[in-house]
Amino acid sequence: MEQVRLGRSGLKVSRVCMGTMTFGREADEATxxxxxxxxxxxxxxxxxxxxxxxxxxxxxxxxxxxxxxGRRDDIVLxxxxxxxxxxxxxxxxxxxxxxxxxVEASLRRLQTDVxxxxxxxxxxxxxxxxxxxxxxxxxxRQGKVRYIGCSNLxxxxxxxxxxxxxxxxxxxxxxxxxxxxxxxxxxxx
Numbered sequence: 074m075e076q077v078r079l080g081r082s083g084l085k086v087s088r089v090c091m092g093t094m095t096f097g098r099e100a101d102e103a104t105x106x107x108x109x110x111x112x113x114x115x116x117x118x119x120x121x122x123x124x125x126x127x128x129x130x131x132x133x134x135x136x137x138x139x140x141x142x143g144r145r146d147d148i149v150l151x152x153x154x155x156x157x158x159x160x161x162x163x164x165x166x167x168x169x170x171x172x173x174x175x176v177e178a179s180l181r182r183l184q185t186d187v188x189x190x191x192x193x194x195x196x197x198x199x200x201x202x203x204x205x206x207x208x209x210x211x212x213x214r215q216g217k218v219r220y221i222g223c224s225n226l227x228x229x230x231x232x233x234x235x236x237x238x239x240x241x242x243x244x245x246x247x248x249x250x251x252x253x254x255x256x257x258x259x260x261x262x
Contacts, residue, residue: 074116097130125156
């Protein structure tokens with residue numbers, strides 16, 4: 074499978090990314106592991122998940138696959154942050170407190186010491202974007218996250234994040250993962 078650069082970063086990923094939203098939902102653990110094995114056998118190196126997929130269940134399945142197969146260094150691992158992970162007022166969103174808690178929980182579930190691509194899952198109208206970006210930049214500086222990206226943002230939201238990153242000399246998003254399929258084509262506008 075062809076390996077390409079992710080955006081303007083130096084990170085190389087397989088052109089096809091294995092999405093794992095169904096792991097622990099439509100695909101049980103054994104099936105999920107077989108799918109990962111097949112993807113890697115075909116030359117895939119890029120796996121995407123999120124803390125909100127089955128409230129961390131997808132990440133746990135991937136973490137156990139890493140533990141059983143010892144393939145962590147062969148995979149570029151992406152996960153996302155935003156989803157409510159509990160009933161508390163700080164258990165979701167993009168405030169510093171949730172981002173810091175969420176990355177630690179994701180690292181535990183994924184059984185790894187670093188996330189290659191950490192993405193915000195959507196815009197948070199209740200949190201200043203500067204707070205989100207500074208928290209993400211801190212994670213990069215701490216070595217818990219290598220690159221940052223985003224998912225499901227409008228163009229104006231992405232532009233705001235990129236401008237703020239440039240002004241403060243913080244890490245920039247290297248990727249955007251929009252919803253795009255035959256039914257949902259709003260990203261084209």
